[in-house]
Amino acid sequence: DGGITQSPKYLFRKEGQNVTLSCEQNLNHDAMYWYRQDPGQGLRLIYYSQIVNDFQKGDIAEGYSVSREKKESFPLTVTSAQKNPTAFYLCASSPGTGGQPQHFGDGTRLSIL
Amino acid sequence: AQKITQTQPGMFVQEKEAVTLDCTYDTSDPSYGLFWYKQPSSGEMIFLIYQGSYDQQNATEGRYSLNFQKARKSANLVISASQLGDSAMYFCAMRGRFGAQKLVFGQGTRLTINP
Numbered sequence: 542d543g544g545i546t547q548s549p550k551y552l553f554r555k556e557g558q559n560v561t562l563s564c565e566q567n568l569n570h571d572a573m574y575w576y577r578q579d580p581g582q583g584l585r586l587i588y589y590s591q592i593v594n595d596f597q598k599g600d601i602a603e604g605y606s607v608s609r610e611k612k613e614s615f616p617l618t619v620t621s622a623q624k625n626p627t628a629f630y631l632c633a634s635s636p637g638t639g640g641q642p643q644h645f646g647d648g649t650r651l652s653i654l
Numbered sequence: 655a656q657k658i659t660q661t662q663p664g665m666f667v668q669e670k671e672a673v674t675l676d677c678t679y680d681t682s683d684p685s686y687g688l689f690w691y692k693q694p695s696s697g698e699m700i701f702l703i704y705q706g707s708y709d710q711q712n713a714t715e716g717r718y719s720l721n722f723q724k725a726r727k728s729a730n731l732v733i734s735a736s737q738l739g740d741s742a743m744y745f746c747a748m749r750g751r752f753g754a755q756k757l758v759f760g761q762g763t764r765l766t767i768n769p
Contacts, residue, residue, distance in 0.1 A: 572755050631697075635755050
């Protein structure tokens with residue numbers, strides 16, 4: 542079955558540590574996205590990528606970094622510069638054209654130790 | 655800038671009743687799309703329905719329909735014959751012509767279906 546796989550499901554970060562969240566898709570989608578969701582809130586865009594080796598900042602990119610070396614993969618690194626990283630992180634992908642919806646992974650819940 | 659407003663933080667409905675979840679939007683793009691997603695307590699986002707700004711008819715998908723009133727900038731989700739499994743968070747989102755396919759989300763509405 543085609544879909545988006547996020548790992549790990551739960552992640553704990555120590556102070557001053559960088560952590561990387563994985564996102565892999567086998568839907569052959571061109572565009573991929575990372576969102577952050579805080580409790581009781583909607584989703585906010587961190588980064589997005591429309592093609593390989595290219596990505597753009599979203600609304601809350603500070604303290605995060607991404608790469609897009611392969612079409613299937615769009616990992617997100619939460620750096621030590623992100624002072625409030627505790628949140629639910631969702632990865633999505635879309636064909637990149639028209640009214641096609643974004644498909645989401647199951648999310649990674651990041652907490653601070 | 656694009657903005658989505660969902661004014662109902664929570665709604666409680668009896669099973670088998672119809673329910674309307676409100677969504678208003680603001681954009682200067684002449685071409686845009688509106689989406690509704692469902693988020694159960696497990697966290698995944700499930701796509702429900704899409705409406706394009708130039709679509710002449712309101713979108714329908716099974717028990718879901720979108721009441722699109724362009725002049726009022728509203729895109730309300732209607733769920734007919736609600737079921738216990740409909741209990742979840744519901745998010746309205748908008749994609750504009752500019753800014754690729756990225757979505758702007760509302761704050762969500764928590765729907766609870768009572769037996």
